[in-house]
Amino acid sequence: MERLQGKRALITGAGSGMGRATAELFGRHGAAVAVTDLDDAKVSEVAAGITDAGGTAAAWRMDVSDESDVRRCVDEAADRFDGLDILINCAGIIGVDKPTHEVSEADWDAVFAVDVKGVFFATKAAVPHFLTAGGGAIVNFSSIYGLVGNDEFTPYHVAKGAVNMQTKQDAASYGRHNIRVNAVNPSTVLTPLVEGIAADYPGGLPAYEEMMTAHQSLRRLGRPIDVAHAVLFLASDEASWITGVTLPVDGGYTAR
Ligand SMILES: NC(=O)c1ccc[n+]([C@@H]2O[C@H](COP(=O)([O-])OP(=O)(O)OC[C@H]3O[C@@H](n4cnc5c(N)ncnc54)[C@H](O)[C@@H]3O)[C@@H](O)[C@H]2O)c1
Known part of the structure; x- marks a missing residue:
């Protein structure tokens, strides 16, 4: 069953891990997939894999921390596919494993540049295309580390907390335009x-x-496909009355 037939999706961080699994799953479910990542070779490989399997995909090297690069790639992808319906903000880095008093400003900025500003830039670039299309769906990759504290990776925890709030804020702002915004919060995925x-x-x-x-x-x-299936549901029309959700996909970690 093709659950994303006719949809046009852009995925950041699609060269590896969960972004790659999501891109491949979306390709199998009929979406045209804009595969984007910092890594040029990986985006070409993932897009080729989708098209070789009979799907539709194109590749862009895109740095989510560079607003002009994000704007250019999102606009090019929308041009290529004649519009955009879905944005998956998956690109992320984990940064330094230090408590607050040992974290430098540069450590902090490095994580926020990708994990927080990357979501902001890609959302900002995609929303005008969703407004043109009459709606859209965004799924942000947060983490259980944005829901609960832990004694490691402090800037990452705080950054993912910001992603949860960006999700709720954008859901509240754009609901009237039929744009849904949700997040997945995985625990540890291999x-x-x-x-x-x-x-x-x-x-x-x-x-x-x-x-x-x-x-x-x-x-x-977790395995990347465990999370990709949750992203597929939230991005699809099956979730058409779900917005502003920060969904744990965590083997029950945060339920205990
Ligand atoms: N793996 C986990 O256990 C886990 C758990 C919870 C949340 N997450 C989050 O899920 C997302 C995917 O994680 P993953 O484990 O699949 O990661 P991964 O390292 O396998 O893949 C991340 C991808 O993001 C790309 N990337 C990094 N910086 C970028 C930039 N500036 N611009 C564009 N692309 C960039 C990398 O090239 C890489 O291909 C991340 O946001 C991560 O924080 C991961």
């Missing part, structure tokens, strides 16, 4: 971002998985 952290953990991935899921109801790490 993507390249996490594989690097797990490899450095004493005992490697098995020990890391046991430690990270000890307070989770479902005791396994």
